Amino acid sequence: MGSTSSMLTQYDIEEVQEHCHNLFSQQEIVSLYKRFCQLDRNAKGFISSDEFLSVPELATNPISQRLLKMVEGLNFKDFVAFLSAFSARATMQQKIEFIFKVYDSDRNGKVSFNDILEVLRDMSGSFMSDEQREKVLTQVLQESGYSRGAYLTLDDFSKVLGGHGLKMEVEVPID
Template identity: 70%
Template sequence: MGNASSMLTQYDIEEVQEHCSYLFSQQEIVSLYERFCQLDRSAKGFISEDEFLSIPEFSLNPLSKRLLRMVDGLNFKDFVSFLSTFSAKASVQQKIELIFKVYDIDGKGKVTFKDLVEVLRDQTGSFMTEEQREQVVTKVLEEAGYTRDCTLSLEDFTRIIDHPGLKMEVEVPID
């Protein structure tokens, strides 16, 4: 493992730090690089879908299929950039933008009622009926002043989801 960090130069570390808006320390970037190298089993320079699914926390996440759209084939710099959204130092807006991408199933910059129901389906599985999911989403939209016929832009989505209790963080273990 120690040999993986030696492949990362000081210049590389600083470049990655800049790319992720300095949300990770140099030590955290070295730790992330070591983890990246572990995941990139075939040493291709990027992490494949199967390699991401080898992470138990990722594969057990009910939204892993949606997240795979965003992470499959990431090189190290983009891997760190993606993870930076989960940093305690990342802004609430950065976190909301990532959540919006999870909901924006077709990537067109809009979230529909159907998108919201599909994400809720992924999260609840068989614990809720389709009718219950639709009722929940309808209620949330109505409370925010929207109807089920609306398409939500990032700005609309932010108005609905932005609240002081939003917490989406991960700690990077430093060896």
């Protein structure tokens, strides 16, 4: 599985399936492998930032720079694990853990008010002022029992997001 020019064996498929907690079927993994090989233009066995940004939906995503930090240099197995949060079969907790990683850009296991504010700024652009973003975020945190100065751990973050429906799915086309 090291070289992207080789085909996946049944063992490789099952290993990847296990690595991503069986959130993708074997057919979906084969389709994802084909897509991975298309993205890995130089057949290095991993995806670079430039290759990742060749996907138009990702290049125009307002948080693409944060996502790049998470995907730079991913091999196929980790690429599938990254995408597993977007599976229709992923649990709400798996989706929240992924979102937490997006917000926790310094990887210290905590999300601060400013971390969340930065993501909101990326996502809302000029549609909201900094003052509006801060007001909304302060209110959401207060409603969840947290202050502006709090650092949210994954458990805290889950409490804040857990009650809100998250629609975060990507359909994997089967060839």
